[in-house]
Amino acid sequence: xxxxxxxxxxxxxxxxxxxxxxxxxxxxxxxxxxxxxxxxxxxxxxxxxxxxxxxxxxxxxxxxxxxxxxxxxxxxxxxxxxxxxxxxxxxxxxxxxxxxxxxxxxxxxxxxxxxxxxxxxxxxxxxxxxxxxxxxxxxxxxxxxxxxxxxxxxxxxxxxxxxxxxxxxxxxxxxxxxxxxxxxxxxxxxxxxxxxxxxxxxxxxxxxxxxxxxxxxxxxxxxxxxxxxxxxxxxxxxxxxxxxxxxxxxxxxxxxxxxxx
Amino acid sequence: xxxxxxxxxxxxxxxxxxxxxxxxxxxxxxxxxxxxxxxxxxxxxxxxxxxxxxxxxxxxxxxxxxxxxxxxxxxxxxxxxxxxxxxxxxxxxxxxxxxxxxxxxxxxxxxxxxxxxxxxxxxxxxxxxxxxxxxxxxxxxxxxxxxxxxxxxxxxxxxxxxxxxxxxxxxxxxxxxxxxxxxxxxxxxxxxxxxxxxxxxxxxxxxxxxxxxxxxxxxxxxxxxxxxxxxxxxxxxxxxxxxxxxxxxxxxxxxxxxxxxxxxxxxxxxxxxxxxxxxxxxxxxxxxxxxxxxxxxxxxxxxxxxxxxxxxxxxxxxxxxxxxxxxxxxxxxxxxxxxxxxxxxx
Numbered sequence: 115x116x117x118x119x120x121x122x123x124x125x126x127x128x129x130x131x132x133x134x135x136x137x138x139x140x141x142x143x144x145x146x147x148x149x150x151x152x153x154x155x156x157x158x159x160x161x162x163x164x165x166x167x168x169x170x171x172x173x174x175x176x177x178x179x180x181x182x183x184x185x186x187x188x189x190x191x192x193x194x195x196x197x198x199x200x201x202x203x204x205x206x207x208x209x210x211x212x213x214x215x216x217x218x219x220x221x222x223x224x225x226x227x228x229x230x231x232x233x234x235x236x237x238x239x240x241x242x243x244x245x246x247x248x249x250x251x252x253x254x255x256x257x258x259x260x261x262x263x264x265x266x267x268x269x270x271x272x273x274x275x276x277x278x279x280x281x282x283x284x285x286x287x288x289x290x291x292x293x294x295x296x297x298x299x300x301x302x303x304x305x306x307x308x309x310x311x312x313x314x315x316x317x318x319x320x321x322x323x324x325x326x327x328x329x330x331x332x333x334x335x336x337x338x339x340x341x342x343x344x345x346x347x348x349x350x351x352x353x354x355x356x357x358x359x360x361x362x363x364x365x366x367x368x369x370x371x372x373x374x375x
Numbered sequence: 376x377x378x379x380x381x382x383x384x385x386x387x388x389x390x391x392x393x394x395x396x397x398x399x400x401x402x403x404x405x406x407x408x409x410x411x412x413x414x415x416x417x418x419x420x421x422x423x424x425x426x427x428x429x430x431x432x433x434x435x436x437x438x439x440x441x442x443x444x445x446x447x448x449x450x451x452x453x454x455x456x457x458x459x460x461x462x463x464x465x466x467x468x469x470x471x472x473x474x475x476x477x478x479x480x481x482x483x484x485x486x487x488x489x490x491x492x493x494x495x496x497x498x499x500x501x502x503x504x505x506x507x508x509x510x511x512x513x514x515x516x517x518x519x520x521x522x523x524x525x526x527x528x529x530x531x532x533x534x535x536x537x538x539x540x541x542x543x544x545x546x547x548x549x550x551x552x553x554x555x556x557x558x559x560x561x562x563x564x565x566x567x568x569x570x571x572x573x574x575x576x577x578x579x580x581x582x583x584x585x586x587x588x589x590x591x592x593x594x595x596x597x598x599x600x601x602x603x604x605x606x607x608x609x610x611x612x613x614x615x616x617x618x619x620x621x622x623x624x625x626x627x628x629x630x631x632x633x634x635x636x637x638x639x640x641x642x643x644x645x646x647x648x649x650x651x652x653x654x655x656x657x658x659x660x661x662x663x664x665x666x667x668x669x670x671x672x673x674x675x676x677x678x679x680x681x682x683x684x685x686x687x688x689x690x691x692x693x694x695x696x697x698x699x700x701x702x703x704x705x706x707x708x709x710x711x712x713x714x715x716x717x718x719x720x721x
Contacts, residue, residue, distance in 0.1 A: 250426075250505030251554035258509060259522040259550045265509035267500040267631050300633075354633050 295353025
């Protein structure tokens with residue numbers, strides 16, 4: 115009996131000595147105030163017009179009447195801000211999310227530490243803000259191995275579409291839209307505010323609301339005065355006028371479909 | 376009794392579970408690293424924010440710098456084209472060799488004082504020391520490798536498991552950790568102890584000869600506008616009148632900016648250690664300092680973007696050429712190239 119107690123004590127001491135850092139934050143003690151923040155979920159559904167996007171196997175038709183397929187559709191959503199009914203704004207910290215059509219798990223993400231309340235509006239940036247384009251090695255969504263980074267001319271590919279169209283004169287009729295550029299006139303960064311359409315999202319201790327958004331790829335190629343023609347615009351792989359024009363188009367691609375409370 | 380034995384076994388097991396893997400001792404031990412801003416120099420651009428210096432990370436960066444697994448066929452490391460004994464330029468190579476017998480498009484520059492760089496590469500396409508290695512690693516005519524393949528190879532290596540754990544506390548190999556370790560190794564490459572530096576700072580009683588001082592004067596009159604002290608470059612992009620190489624068709628800075636006004640402009644290289652880093656120019660076309668003088672005297676090709684300071688060329692007498700060469704030799708930093716901390720530890 116005594117012996118086994120001694121053994122336990124020794125184990126406890128050794129286990130304790132394994133701890134790396136005595137300054138590790140300790141679990142909170144009595145007196146912690148009641149929680150005042152909850153979570154909110156964003157769910158994205160990628161579309162082409164009214165059809166759910168299917169990679170590779172489905173033919174779509176652009177606004178210009180060009181047939182095309184889609185093999186890749188990725189984009190960054192960053193700097194998310196949520197506006198409460200009282201006008202106050204919650205800004206998500208480290209707000210960088212990479213959505214890839216090929217990765218179902220990337221199409222849903224949670225925003226934590228959102229103060230309880232009723233939210234009436236959202237805004238976010240399509241792409242990665244210029245600060246993180248000039249700050250060297252990054253982690254998480256921004257890690258430089260996520261297929262969304264230019265190595266030869268530093269910067270993130272903010273959004274990426276790849277596919278084919280019989281109208282494209284490129285090798286194998288490829289369509290390659292690598293949308294980048296974070297500086298000056300060539301910036302493709304766009305901040306958008308898709309409307310809640312008088313719905314609201316209420317964050318509380320019992321409710322994690324879900325905002326369902328659609329991202330419509332067909333908007334990339336739609337322009338009131340100048341629809342994109344795949345015969346002439348088939349390859350974009352650097353910042354410049356072509357990329358900027360597409361960004362002006364795609365800033366209309368997001369819409370809030372509905373909100374679950 | 377039996378119970379006691381069990382406890383003893385548990386204790387022993389736990390004791391060993393606590394132990395970290397035996398440390399890998401580098402062949403060339405690193406005894407110190409520290410940031411330096413030599414007297415009279417501007418503040419560096421890169422000061423290791425979010426990348427606290429440690430000997431373990433520096434050493435990991437050194438192993439990575441000399442690691443051939445960073446290339447697609449495991450034959451080319453950073454050190455292949457950046458050789459320690461020539462201040463990390465590529466001796467006798469106009470253009471560097473990549474994997475599969477590929478030729479690069481540009482001459483390998485020396486590597487040192489990179490914390491002062493406002494951009495990287497001859498065209499300035501890379502904006503930060505931490506992400507610079509991504510360019511050669513992924514360039515098809517250099518190391519031709521996918522960054523995720525590099526991570527997979529390093530993750531599978533027993534050696535790197537230990538080195539990453541020593542540097543970061545656990546074995547996980549990530550892009551960020553790899554890049555930051557490389558930045559520590561490259562960022563510690565300071566060259567500021569040439570004879571010229573010692574003379575300027577009045578250290579060790581170093582004097583320059585009359586010829587070297589004459590060369591310094593000519594340099595100040597005719598070269599200093601672009602090769603500005605104390606880094607001996609102003610980091611600008613200029614067209615210095617080289618004919619366009621019809622094979623390479625390299626538009627230089629314009630390749631990055633898309634601006635026709637930047638055509639055929641390349642970054643002004645530093646003149647520090649210049650007598651070690653031949654051949655010269657962005658494509659290594661000039662093999663000696665004499666050829667460089669000839670180019671500036673009579674080889675300049677006029678074009679829309681030719682630098683205004685070079686419209687009339689630069690004329691040097693035979694004596695001035697000899698004097699400038701003597702002066703440039705004082706910019707060779709032997710303490711830098713002889714520093715064991717930067718040599719291949721394997």
